[in-house]
Amino acid sequence: MAKFIGKPVDRVDGRLKVTGQAKYAAEYTHKNMAYAFPVLSKIASGEVAAIDAAEAEKAPGVLTVLTHKNALRLQPIDVDQSIKTGSLLGELLLPLQDTKIFYANQYIACIVAETYEQARYAALLVKVKYKETKPAIDLEKEPKVDSTSPRAKQVIVGTPVEAFNSAPVKIEQVYKVATENHHPMEPHSLIAAWEGEKLTVYNATQGVHSSRHLLAQTFNVPKENVRVIASFIGGAFGTKAMFWATEPLAGMAARVTKRPVKIVLTRPMMQHCTGNRGATRQSVYLGATRDGKLVSRRHITETCVARLDDRRTEYLELAGGNTSSTYACPNIEITHKVALLNVNSPTPMRAPGEAPGLFALESAMDELAFELKIDPVQLRLINYGEANPINKLPYSSKHLKECYEQGAAKFGWSLRKSEPRQTRDGEWLVGYGMATALYPGYRSPSAARVRVNSDGTVSVQTAAHDLGTGTYTIVAQTAAEFLGVPVNKIKVALADTDLPQSTLAGGSRTAATVIPNIQAACEALRKKLFELATKNNSSVFSGKNIADVELRDGGLFLKSDTNKGETFETILKAAKIDSVEECVTVNPEGQKSNEPCFVSEIPAEQNADTKKWDFHSFGAQFVEVGVNEQIGIVRVRRVLSYHDCGRIMNKKTARSQAFGGVIFGIGMALTEESHYDPRSARFVTRNLADYHVPVNADVPEIEVYFTNQPDYKNNPLGARGVGEIVATGVAPAIANAIFNATGKRIREAPITPDKFL
């Protein structure tokens, strides 16, 4: 087994991408296409008092100016229904339905014109008067209330306060992580085209089906009337998982002008209008015994939610959420408080909750290790857990010890000096740091269609997504593996609502969701091919049953006799058909797909039974930094990432994801921060010159290892996702290394030069 699975197969879409043939949403064209450009609110709170579009309407090329006065009335989003169908909501704001303003740069009008430039220019000519109220923007000063999100329910295990108070050793600190923005290379962009009551949308989205569902609701048409396509996506990191006002705005512009309409956001709009990782202020209390055993852990997070959101579905950065699974501990408190701010809705951003949560927790663990004079790796081993400390379920598959021990050995951790300021390299103080990485192992229902064609090629279709992560490639590898054809014979189609419904690309769930589905579909196809071959009186298989045959070398062959079999071409020709296909749905335990395909049952013990097991991926990040203390410059000198994410489907694409994750973590640790102007609640960081993602010169050599231990309780192939865990633990490992280098503990990320002074 495993001729293809796990191998470092080159990206099947790599050539398309580097030759510019992979088409992204904004790259499609329609005849007669028009262009929309939104007009943005100057204020963050209040109302549009008057809007004068006369000059804009007269500008060259302008087809229409949409405002609250003439906008199409859209159907409000049914929150209950969306919760029930699992369509992730974003902002509940439908554009131009009234005059209310909840955040800066909210869409208040929209130009539709013959060209992009004309639309963009005319947007400057719209005159707006406002009735402004003072926006709430300061997380520190605004009152905090309990979050009403079910996900943020307070957790108390045992007696955390008492246990902390009586603990022999205590760490009590506040850690802060700044507001971050996703800024994928490809901005949000879409083309909406109506034909009668049918809407087709090319959309840079992580969820074609949820986008369809919400567009159908908004425009009050059956969901079958809406087709959403997102074949290629130029990075997303969560910002494209939610439904934003841009989507109905494009649909509205197209409907009103009766033209296909393209809308592409600018970088400042990406900053203001497409979500962000809300800032967090986290109070962490660790109580431990002298020999390092945690006796109490309290994690109290203050963060923000958007004023406009429905409080039942408000999104907040759950910094204390999954981080609670990191260590064994008998007494735990997890609390989240929120301030209601005039901001565009905070949104999941790569490892939402886990990334900032681990910055706080893993910094505190390092402080505890230093206080106790215990090696940081050792302290984590002392508190190693085999079961989730809250729901008490055993972990389905946990090989974190290997990550700690092998990672430390490969990194050369034993050379670390336990006291700070012991290693110097010219002007640079050098230090080592480490932290635990963690992310849940989610899996969702999925359907896929696999078709074998008479020319020996194979089509695989499923409405999962490839955000640039490698989904196309691992789907092709899996089909190749189970159909016995080479990868280059397999044509994969993804992210189109015309295809069988699969998962939204979020929560690192795509691999674990799609891969068992492809496997099951291939298995169903093997049966179908065998039936077809025997029905047509093929002599080769007479007297044989399905257990005797296997798929390989482009056909169906006897297991017992490697030469005996029939090619797909022969089988299909005999049956007088061009192709044979099977659409198969697989549902993890306790979940159900909406897709009416043939349901293939996976044995319960291999089917992500969340009542029996806790599914998490784990890892360890090791970092060496150099610090030029004099001018506050930190250089990450090397990083070693060691992760336990189940079976690795493709060593090459997984490794690339890990590189990206480490770079994401370097961004959180050292460079990325969005600042709001305190009076206007407008971001002053509006472009990639102000918002600093790491550049090549910030990124050192990165070594990546995986345990590659299949998690067979999650799914029959044992794959779990990679995309998010790899971004966790990096920021605290860097902060811990800075402490080891300098003796200075910086508890606010990003750690910019000014924080050393």
Add this chain to the structure above:
Amino acid sequence: MRPFKYTEGKDETSAVRAVVVNRESKFLAGGTNLIDLMKEYVERPNELVDVSQLPLAQIKNTSNGISIGALAKNGATANHPLVRQNYPLLSMAILAGASGQLRNMATNGGNLMQRTRCQYFYDIAMPCNKREPGTGCGALEGINRIHAIFGWSDKCVATYPGDMANALYALDAVVRVKGANGQERTIPIQDFHRLPGNEPQKDNNLEHGELIIGIDLPKNNFANKSYYLKVRDRASYAFALVSVAAALETDGSNIRQARVVLGSVAHKPWRSGEAEKALVGKPATDATFNAAAEAALKEAKPLAHNGYKVELGKRAIVLALQRAMNGGAE
């Protein structure tokens, strides 16, 4: 972007004339800053006069140093043997800025003309006296982490963000410009940019329609003891929080001549006469450097979020001087 007319500048005289007759026109060279600002609607010319094809890209020896064409690209300038050998400080400063791609587009004249990175200047929904006189200064009581600690006024706290000019200030450059009457004039570099005062909309002392044609650098003895230090939020492709152009000429162990220019601390490159005075005639020791750094920052007036620049400026001066003494090595 406002629709605009594009005019090809055929020669210096006609290009200058084209701009002189139209108050709303601008010269276009590399366009790396101007076009961005036009997209943001911060710059709103109704005409661009393209001077990029004029023959002003030469870098050559003169009797008293070198002359650098206004249209020589930043990248070509930084890598030119005459610059690298005789003015390594200029090479270092240019290479500390932007990216390879931008340096291959951007010209030296355009670099002197680059505008502030104050975020309030860039966002047309914010007040900004530099962009729209009379609307107020958004940064004065807003987020001013990257703003001025010297020479600001209550009308404007923006900084000049570039790197190249800081080195030019240290190297006593002279800017040659061609004016409306077809006459050339020279502007000593320290008089090129200006402080905001009551007219922050004016970055420099050029008249409308004056075209930069070249930059002259006199000979000096700084080549083996100079250093450009740029402190920024990431390792590359970021504007400076504070930068220092430092150059020394020594006589035995004593300092004969010194230049200390701070970048990103004021509306113009901030040459510190106080620091230079504290260095000249003194031994090139850490104690001297520290005294110079203290002198340079003594009169700093930080705002709410940029107090760190005072201490950072001092430390950066010391480090730049140390590295200069070290021949540019760490």
